[in-house]
Amino acid sequence: MKPTTDKHMIDRAISRLACPLLLAASLALAGCGSLPRIVPDMGIQPAKTIQIKGGRGILSAEQSQAVLDKFKNAKQENLILEKHLAVEEAITGSPLVAGNKVTLLIDGPATYASMFSAIREARDHINMETYIFENDDTGKQFADLLIDKQKHGVQVNLMYDSVGTLNTPREFFQPLIDAGVQVLEFNPVNPALARKGWEVNQRDHRKLLIVDGTTAFVGGINISSVYSSGSFRKFRKKDDEGKDMAPWRDTQVRMDGPVAAEFQKMFIDTWEKQHGPQLAARNYYPKIASKGGEIVRGIGSSPEDPYSVIYATFISAIQHAESLVYLTNAYFIPDPQLRAALKDAVKRGVDVRLMLPGKSDSALVLYASHSFYTELLEGGVRIYERQDALLHSKTALIDGVWSTIGSTNLDWRSFVYNQEINAVILGPQFGAQLQALFDRDLAASKEITLEAWKDRPISDRMKEFGAGLWARWL
Template identity: 40%
Template sequence: MRRRVAALVLALGASVTLVACGTPQPPVNGRLPDPPASAPALTRVAARVDVVGPRGAMNQANREQALQATAAQGKAELLKRQVAAMAAFGDVDLYAGNDARLLVDGPATFAAMFAAIERSRQQIVLESYIIEDADVSQQLADLLLRRRAQGVEVAILYDAVGSLGTQDAYFERMRQGGIAVCAFNPVNPLKRARYHKITHRDHRKILVVDGEIGFTGGINISAVYSSGSSGFGGRASSFPPRGSARASGSDGKDKDEAPDKGWRDTMIQVRGPATKALHTLFREVWAQQRCEGTVAAIEPPPGPAPGRHLMRVIPSSPQDTQNRIYTLLIGSIRAAQRSVYLTMAYFAPGQDMVDALCEAAQRGVDVQLILPSRSDFAPVMHAGRAHYERLLKAGVRIHELQDAVLHAKTAVIDGVVSTVGSSNMDWRSFVHNNEVNAVVLGDDFGDAMTRMFERDRAVSEPIELRRWQDRGVWQRGKEFFSRMFEQWW
């Protein structure tokens, strides 16, 4: 992992020398829209969103029905207010009739992904920032080669910087076995145009099998996930909500280094119309990168809706005029009435986001953050800590996860907006990377997310304002320096 960090720092350093120095463009240009003053009528909400179900695009009546079914889970007024806040930033594309399930930590995630691959009949597409030449990756390669030999189409897209430590022989073996393999933005300038754009990285994690089952979230194909985190112990656990969603899985002291005590991360498994959105994103990037060969479009099998979850799939890239993941988060926080629970691996959020969190806490919203106590890239952690004192004074409760490296990027807001994805709350994710987050609306999935948050909080240490104000000069210096470069980390 340190080799990858060093390689990334070198690559970024080279990029800085090739481009004019300056502050990156903010993820949102212009004034943020005001949150809705009250929850609008359901008919008005339905008129401002697009909804796709198992049978295609829905008309107004069916959109109202889909929203009403989600609102009936509970907290209807909060749900309508939150959807209205999303619509204030532009188009809202929703997918109805999905089955969404939480996967907690690596063991549960790899088990579910490998099981889906084993059952594949037509096509497997995999996109990952890191594909590491380790035991789990070798098992994956063996499985993919076996499925390819049995006639299944397989395409793999990996980030050239994220996977810099992986030997070419690993990927070449799969190519020789008939698997289509493509590197995103190769580091070698002879292998790509527009070398100054090396800061543009593909940080997404997507697996789609047969267009039927999809996975996304924060987990790379890496050995660091082979054991579960301390809070979940690598064993299968469940948080069955009132609906069908499930989850399965496994001190303010300065602990910069990332010890081998497991990594805490989260993925989401999806069946239903939202899976097609993930598949489309893969095909778009494959075409943009001019990867060899084509990835065929594939329709999910006909039949009844796999579940009842209403979802969004939100991509982002540096080409966006505004970052849709950022607008989702800041809009939902600004509209929050009851609770904001964020679990974030890399937290260097910028002034607008800190303002939104503080203002929510000051108006009585229960705002709680679970952040890392140790990190594989300490500068971001210190940049985030530079905001602690203001957040704590505003009433935000901060907890630092102990005995595991936090890599999850999740949020549940008002119990009705849940997001699991690849995007961190930092400028690298918001401005420079390809990212994707899955959003599930409704109280049922929000209940599972809240209990997962509470489980993580139980193995975290609360940060108290008075004790934090007594931290040493060395710690304050690291925070000051790191925050200076917050928009570059």
């Protein structure tokens, strides 16, 4: 069973474009969004004190420095970490938050188990924002659990994307509504239901769960049974014909601590901009004591913003990389500036590696991604394709100290048309965990060499060319 995705929708739409009128309508629908030009060291003052927020407010300069010192090992690593912190703060404007416990979650089973545990322990409220909420076994498990918590006095607020749930009947959400759950459909496809302008091309691609204002989950995992098995297991599920089913490979992060408030702000801001019903009075911003030693920054982007802060953060972090850039991404359709940043990093001696899917739920996106391989391989970028699993993960590791996990794909749709959300975790400890995960994916991947790539069939080249023409709108 395949979930509904915007990639599937676009595949089908393009295959049906049979006349110039429909083609023009499709292009008009895509909008005229653009990406900002990111200049190295934009707005950065080298002497600026890096400010850190804790559970009780902004830390003093001395307290902030003490927090940073815990993350430092070698002298060179100190300089790299502080540089990334300064770069990011100058671009995002969002606070760096200390005192968090961060847990890396690999694939669906581990993620759902942690989510279920957090939901069961909820005492005040649950805020959930998702692109896909399937009417399947996993979706029903979540729905039943949310209904149970609502009946026991925990306020549940659920926001789902209209396109992402096209295959989910509206009747599926009725028991939630009947139980008192606040349910909000993001940018309804049906213009008659639109609460603001009909902006059907602007989608909510975020995957966010906040429990009691103290715990937040962010990553690439939707609510769907396709995630019911792990991608590193030796034994695979079988389909109705007895064939092995490709598991979905994805990554999520759980954050317990003060940074949950930053993600809470993003959820409530989106709810209000969508003119959702008045949220029930709850303790959405409780005082939170330190839960751990990790420092995290929450970053969100919206098509309503002047430009994508997540995009600017990615580009700047790559431009300032000194040793390595390891990107894992499901839908890789890089714009010219991103491609240039990767190739320039290689010229500086940076080890640049891309972990991309060997198979995808969208053939069109896969071929569009392939259309950029030759340029990148010739530029010294190393490309790997994950085998025996459908790679849906969106992570990055830079210089071993800058890590991010979220919903953002490295494509035009994520950076221009979608609501996205990422967590940036700073420091070598978490970086080592993400490095180990990247190495596990490497062991299950095939490297694409320039020599082998140049020998691919002419039929593939033609498909890449055709798909590449649509890269801007996928």
